[in-house]
Amino acid sequence: MLSPTFLSQLRKLLPDHCVLYAREDLVPFESDGLSAYRNTPDVVVLPENEAQVAAVLRLCHANRVAVVARGAGTGLAAGALPVDGAVLLVLAKLNRIKAIDPLARTAVVEPGVRNLAISEAVAQHGLYYAPDPSSQIACSIGGNVAENSGGVHCLKYGLTVHNIQKLRAWTIDGQLLEIGSDALDAPGYDLLALMTGSEGMLAVITEVTVKLLPRPERAQVVLAAFDDVAQAGAAVGNIIAAGVIPAGLEMMDRLAIEAAEAFVHAGYPMTEALLLCEVDGVNEEVSDDILTVHDVLAASGATEIRTAESEEQRLKFWAGRKAAFPAVGRLAPDYYCMDGTIPRAQLPHVLKRIGEMSAEYGLAVANVFHAGDGNLHPLILFDANRPGELAKAETFGGKILELCVEAGGTITGEHGVGLEKIRQMCAQFAPPELARFHDVKAAFDPDTLLNPGKAVPELHRCAEWGAMHVHGGQLAHPELPRF
Amino acid sequence: MLTEFADRIRSAHAANTPLVIQGGGSKDFYGNAHEGEVLNTRALTGVVDYQPKELVLTAQAGTPLAEIEALLAEHEQMLAFEPPHFGGPATLGGSIAAGLSGPRRPYAGAARDFVLGVRIIDGTGQPLRFGGQVIKNVAGYDVSRLMVGALGTLGLITEVSLKVLPQPARETTLQFELDEAAAIEKMNQWAGQPLPLSASSWHAGLLSIRLSGAASAVHAAQARLGGEPLHDASAFWQRLRDQTTPFFDKRPLHPEGYKWRLAVKPTTPPLKLGDALWIEWGGAVRWLASDLPAATLRETAKTAGGHATLFRGTAPADGVFTPLVPALLALHRNLKQRFDPRGILNRGRLYPDF
Numbered sequence: 100m101l102s103p104t105f106l107s108q109l110r111k112l113l114p115d116h117c118v119l120y121a122r123e124d125l126v127p128f129e130s131d132g133l134s135a136y137r138n139t140p141d142v143v144v145l146p147e148n149e150a151q152v153a154a155v156l157r158l159c160h161a162n163r164v165a166v167v168a169r170g171a172g173t174g175l176a177a178g179a180l181p182v183d184g185a186v187l188l189v190l191a192k193l194n195r196i197k198a199i200d201p202l203a204r205t206a207v208v209e210p211g212v213r214n215l216a217i218s219e220a221v222a223q224h225g226l227y228y229a230p231d232p233s234s235q236i237a238c239s240i241g242g243n244v245a246e247n248s249g250g251v252h253c254l255k256y257g258l259t260v261h262n263i264q265k266l267r268a269w270t271i272d273g274q275l276l277e278i279g280s281d282a283l284d285a286p287g288y289d290l291l292a293l294m295t296g297s298e299g300m301l302a303v304i305t306e307v308t309v310k311l312l313p314r315p316e317r318a319q320v321v322l323a324a325f326d327d328v329a330q331a332g333a334a335v336g337n338i339i340a341a342g343v344i345p346a347g348l349e350m351m352d353r354l355a356i357e358a359a360e361a362f363v364h365a366g367y368p369m370t371e372a373l374l375l376c377e378v379d380g381v382n383e384e385v386s387d388d389i390l391t392v393h394d395v396l397a398a399s400g401a402t403e404i405r406t407a408e409s410e411e412q413r414l415k416f417w418a419g420r421k422a423a424f425p426a427v428g429r430l431a432p433d434y435y436c437m438d439g440t441i442p443r444a445q446l447p448h449v450l451k452r453i454g455e456m457s458a459e460y461g462l463a464v465a466n467v468f469h470a471g472d473g474n475l476h477p478l479i480l481f482d483a484n485r486p487g488e489l490a491k492a493e494t495f496g497g498k499i500l501e502l503c504v505e506a507g508g509t510i511t512g513e514h515g516v517g518l519e520k521i522r523q524m525c526a527q528f529a530p531p532e533l534a535r536f537h538d539v540k541a542a543f544d545p546d547t548l549l550n551p552g553k554a555v556p557e558l559h560r561c562a563e564w565g566a567m568h569v570h571g572g573q574l575a576h577p578e579l580p581r582f
Numbered sequence: 583m584l585t586e587f588a589d590r591i592r593s594a595h596a597a598n599t600p601l602v603i604q605g606g607g608s609k610d611f612y613g614n615a616h617e618g619e620v621l622n623t624r625a626l627t628g629v630v631d632y633q634p635k636e637l638v639l640t641a642q643a644g645t646p647l648a649e650i651e652a653l654l655a656e657h658e659q660m661l662a663f664e665p666p667h668f669g670g671p672a673t674l675g676g677s678i679a680a681g682l683s684g685p686r687r688p689y690a691g692a693a694r695d696f697v698l699g700v701r702i703i704d705g706t707g708q709p710l711r712f713g714g715q716v717i718k719n720v721a722g723y724d725v726s727r728l729m730v731g732a733l734g735t736l737g738l739i740t741e742v743s744l745k746v747l748p749q750p751a752r753e754t755t756l757q758f759e760l761d762e763a764a765a766i767e768k769m770n771q772w773a774g775q776p777l778p779l780s781a782s783s784w785h786a787g788l789l790s791i792r793l794s795g796a797a798s799a800v801h802a803a804q805a806r807l808g809g810e811p812l813h814d815a816s817a818f819w820q821r822l823r824d825q826t827t828p829f830f831d832k833r834p835l836h837p838e839g840y841k842w843r844l845a846v847k848p849t850t851p852p853l854k855l856g857d858a859l860w861i862e863w864g865g866a867v868r869w870l871a872s873d874l875p876a877a878t879l880r881e882t883a884k885t886a887g888g889h890a891t892l893f894r895g896t897a898p899a900d901g902v903f904t905p906l907v908p909a910l911l912a913l914h915r916n917l918k919q920r921f922d923p924r925g926i927l928n929r930g931r932l933y934p935d936f
Contacts, residue, residue, distance in 0.1 A: 200849070202771065204770075204774050253718055261695050277907070277910075280887060281887025282888030282889065283845060284692065287932070288732055288914055289727050292724045292728060293723055295724065296724055313774050315776055339634075339636075339637060342748035342751065344747065380778070384778070387798050388796065444633065507714070507715060509718075509721050512718035524721060527721050529711075531709075531710055535710060538920035539723050542913060542916035542920055543916075
């Protein structure tokens with residue numbers, strides 16, 4: 100609980116409408132996009148400018164009160180879950196686009212600006228902001244930086260870390276950090292990379308300079324059906340080996356295809372695996388690449404190949420994939436979305452194991468896969484109203500993530516660790532690395548006041564959880580049987 | 583082998599002996615003066631894993647860049663950040679530690695953009711592994727990229743995993759006679775259009791633009807842009823990358839020979855700091871041969887949104903890199919303290935006080 104003295108000091112820093120403390124006002128902030136985790140915040144502040152952000156941080160620091168920063172609240176890992184006795188600092192009202200420089204191809208925006216709003220604002224200049232997380236209509240750029248958000252186009256255009264060049268951020272003691280520059284690099288350590296994906300643990304971002312790219316002249320998509328997921332996985336490698344870097348390369352398995360088809364009627368063939376391969380760029384290059392992709396898919400054993408002949412058809416091909424999550428959501432009362440990444444060659448093995456575990460746990464799984472960059476989104480179907488089923492889904496999900504680590508991959512490709520995957524951090528990293536993560540945090544926030552308890556587990560908790568570290572694809576004790 | 587390196591660093595930590603990390607020595611000129619026992623990484627050599635279909639290569643730090651590039655070329659792939667060799671036996675570890683990138687950087691990305699994971703030994707002798715071999719990975723802080731450009735001050739890099747890319751099917755370089763202001767404007771205008779640009783340079787009234795991609799795309803862009811095709815273009819870009827043209831005289835004997843790297847906002851108009859000038863990276867880097875005071879050049883770069891580095895020449899008292907503001911300097915010291923508490927690794931090479 101926060102003391103009445105602290106709360107009254109807090110209320111002096113901001114206009115009345117920017118501090119929420121009545122129970123009914125707090126409830127909307129009790130979770131982020133992962134609603135299985137809920138905790139009503141003690142107080143919510145919604146500053147309207149940078150000075151107010153700095154003032155709130157200084158007050159919290161002086162009183163040793165923790166701060167959880169939150170953007171649009173679309174995160175999927177409980178990273179913005181309120182912490183008891185902390186201030187929930189919501190940056191949604193800092194939502195101005197401060198400057199657009201079409202010639203230098205940059206935009207300076209506040210953290211609450213929505214991802215898609217940036218591309219919309221610069222479209223008149225033939226430019227766009229490349230990272231496109233599926234929540235781009237709602238998620239904000241501050242949250243994108245905090246999570247190093249990806250999207251469908253990462254393989255070719257990179258993640259958030261590749262598409263920003265400068266930040267204004269505030270440490271918990273209210274010091275301004277200007278990180279990066281208007282040039283292509285900055286002196287000293289790459290703090291821009293360190294801040295990106297730091298999940299609100301190091302500093303609070305109040306301004307982001309993003310890089311803008313010229314909108315590709317043309318985009319075209321090919322759809323291919325396969326009788327076997329392993330064959331589809333191999334086709335992905337073959338496309339890349341042929342020298343094509345697709346703008347988007349997505350795979351869906353049978354359950355995901357069926358769900359999408361029933362939901363949006365995209366006209367997908369009913370098959371074991373579906374690949375969507377989009378190429379973009381200069382007109383002539385797209386024509387060449389589409390032919391290459393078509394040939395490779397045919398040689399890789401596709402049973403059916405369709406090329407979108409119009410923009411309308413392209414959007415229709417994508418409609419099923421883009422609606423995959425809500426479509427799967429119709430199959431069961433609840434679903435739990437995982438976010439592991441694996442080396443693509445491991446795909447058949449990993450999907451087979453997920454299938455086996457699905458049978459063991461008695462929970463169905465639909466697989467949606469950013470196949471180009473190995474980012475797997477298994478969707479575990481369950482019913483939270485059945486006692487114990489949520490816990491079972493979570494245990495199953497944790498096992499999938501550990502499987503990804505065993506396969507040489509990672510527990511999170513784009514959603515972040517937050518609170519959700521904190522146990523699996525023990526599987527991915529050994530104690531010395533986890534300790535060093537705590538050291539990095541301490542370099543910025545020695546009193547552990549920013550988003551405490553998230554992203555990096557305390558070392559002793561790993562032992563309590565019985566989590567076993569898997570190093571570089573090697574289990575710590577390969578001689579021991581595992582069930 | 584790794585154990586020997588870890589033991590060596592552990593002993594140096596115990597004895598408080600400064601170590602100078604060296605690979606091929608091609609970048610010995612870069613950074614501030616540094617002293618200590620040489621710890622050479624060339625024994626840590628070899629490609630550990632390379633899966634062309636995964637677009638990922640992992641190699642030990644002492645592996646020569648030339649060896650890696652030859653292997654990639656066999657599979658028609660490349661290091662897209664075009665790391666400079668500086669005419670010497672540059673290693674992978676040195677390239678990542680220095681964090682320098684070549685002409686393709688503004689269009690394809692920098693060294694840091696392609697690093698997926700590293701293994702390091704920190705300043706206490708502790709081996710650590712961060713990141714991995716997959717393209718998307720947001721578990722834990724991005725310590726891998728923190729190592730890029732840290733000049734070995736946070737740890738000895740022992741292994742690096744990189745994203746690699748297919749080589750373009752065709753490359754053509756076009757040249758245009760243009761004055762400095764017009765060239766800067768053109769570079770920025772074209773970068774905002776869907777053109778297959780992969781490098782740009784302006785020097786002595788000549789703008790050079792490299793186009794890379796499918797043959798059809800390169801031809802179409804060439805037809806649209808005009809200009810004169812440059813023969814032997816790969817040698818031109820390699821000389822610029824490695825700074826082996828006479829402009830980048832390696833051993834400046836007098837102050838006029840000092841080479842400054844001004845990193846600025848790419849649209850910055852001509853800086854009017856003298857004629858000994860070479861522009862690359864779409865206008866974002868201005869190389870100057872100048873004897874102007876460091877303070878003048880740094881102020882100019884700062885006004886232009888960037889920073890100035892004395893790339894070749896004798897360092898001013900506050901070092902070759904632009905000094906950090908107090909809040910950032912404090913963070914640098916904190917990080918250094920956590921990774922190398924006794925400051926034994928490349929002491930002073932990045933900044934004189936750590």
